[in-house]
Amino acid sequence: MQAEKIEQIHRLWDELAAFPAVDMGQALTHFQETVCSLINSTDSYWLGGLRLSDRGQHDLAQGWRPRQIVRLVDTEGRKLARVERFRRLERGNPDISVYANLCGPEQFKITSLHEVIEPEWFDSDYYKLLFEPFGVLDVLYVTVRLGPFAESWFAFERSDRDAPRFNDEDRALLEYCTRPMNWFHRRIALHQGMMMIKDPLTAAEKRVMAQLLSGKTEVQIGEELNLTRSTVHTYSVRICKKLGVRGRTGLTALWLGSAEGTIW
Numbered sequence: 001m002q003a004e005k006i007e008q009i010h011r012l013w014d015e016l017a018a019f020p021a022v023d024m025g026q027a028l029t030h031f032q033e034t035v036c037s038l039i040n041s042t043d044s045y046w047l048g049g050l051r052l053s054d055r056g057q058h059d060l061a062q063g064w065r066p067r068q069i070v071r072l073v074d075t076e077g078r079k080l081a082r083v084e085r086f087r088r089l090e091r092g093n094p095d096i097s098v099y100a101n102l103c104g105p106e107q108f109k110i111t112s113l114h115e116v117i118e119p120e121w122f123d124s125d126y127y128k129l130l131f132e133p134f135g136v137l138d139v140l141y142v143t144v145r146l147g148p149f150a151e152s153w154f155a156f157e158r159s160d161r162d163a164p165r166f167n168d169e170d171r172a173l174l175e176y177c178t179r180p181m182n183w184f185h186r187r188i189a190l191h192q193g194m195m196m197i198k199d200p201l202t203a204a205e206k207r208v209m210a211q212l213l214s215g216k217t218e219v220q221i222g223e224e225l226n227l228t229r230s231t232v233h234t235y236s237v238r239i240c241k242k243l244g245v246r247g248r249t250g251l252t253a254l255w256l257g258s259a260e261g262t263i264w
Contacts, residue, residue: 024191
């Protein structure tokens with residue numbers, strides 16, 4: 001790696017640490033702009049995700065859903081593309097460009113789009129609808145596990161046809177820059193209002209949440225799970241508190257990716 005770029009990364013770390021808590025939005029923009037210049041990226045976004053449930057083999061995204069996304073350069077077309085991407089996710093058809101970047105058991109993960117897709121992917125309707133209109137040819141993803149139910153992603157896109165793929169040096173620079181920055185991921189997540197679940201949902205809470213998301217009343221849930229209505233209500237309150245939402249409406253909005261402030 002070039003000494004000049006290493007020094008630029010060191011300056012970036014110092015600059016980010018100096019930002020006060022109230023200016024974390026500016027810190028995020030500064031980070032994205034600086035890293036884009038380091039690795040010749042044309043755009044970047046940060047995404048915070050929560051794991052709300054485990055839908056098993058029927059959900060390739062393993063229950064993960066987007067909570068917040070902040071794009072360096074955003075347009076109406078980008079917003080519409082995110083809506084379509086989420087619709088496909090909810091239909092149980094997430095693209096490999098989404099689920100291949102989940103951390104899994106790892107604490108830190110860095111992947112590039114061209115590593116996880118096959119050449120024919122560029123002929124798919126997914127690419128032609130959600131990537132090609134914006135000229136995206138490759139993406140470097142950094143994923144950090146913030147806890148058992150929260151992840152933080154940075155994505156850096158490239159649209160340079162003269163150098164369509166990120167190379168090993170780009171990847172090494174990004175890894176060197178971001179590997180010691182878990183603290184920054186946590187600050188951004190908190191600044192964006194994305195609480196991180198400290199206590200995992202119990203088995204009973206998961207069963208109740210699944211019923212809540214199905215639209216059943218507390219009485220109906222009690223009958224289904226052989227619980228009293230008051231017990232179901234107690235579980236509901238605990239679930240919402242852990243997830244940082246208000247009531248069933250907030251829970252449903254969070255699951256659907258449409259909670260206040262959520263853009264996917």
